[in-house]
Amino acid sequence: MIQPFDRKAKRIKRHLAIRRRIHGTHDVPRLSVFVSxxxxxxxxxxxxxxxTLVSASTLQKSLREALKNKTWNKAAARLVGKEIGARAIEAGIKEVVFDRSGFRYHGRIKEIADGARESGLKF
Known part of the structure; x- marks a missing residue:
């Protein structure tokens, strides 16, 4: 029997493979990202x-207002990255390991990472 193509299941399988290698500690926590x-x-x-030490998302009222409710594009992802970076620096976190959650490092995932780097986080 041919198995149907299940994009979500394949992403979760990749995510579990990544999580076997990546582990966040108190000194170097894990930056986990997700895009819907x-x-x-x-x-x-x-x-x-x-x-969870720090979090940010486009669901937050301040970011939604800044984006004028366009929460699904690259600009929104970069703003989330800048926000998470600023909050991390404020909490005393300077270095993280990046967990892309099974997504390709491309598009909005890359924009979140670049925004966090702009704020001063080191990967």
């Missing part, structure tokens, strides 16, 4: 204590 059709999300996670 309409929104972009980023969070910095300490995997040792299983806690």
């Amino acid at each position: 059709d309409k929104h972009a999300y980023a969070q910095i996670i300490d995997d040792d204590s299983a806690k």
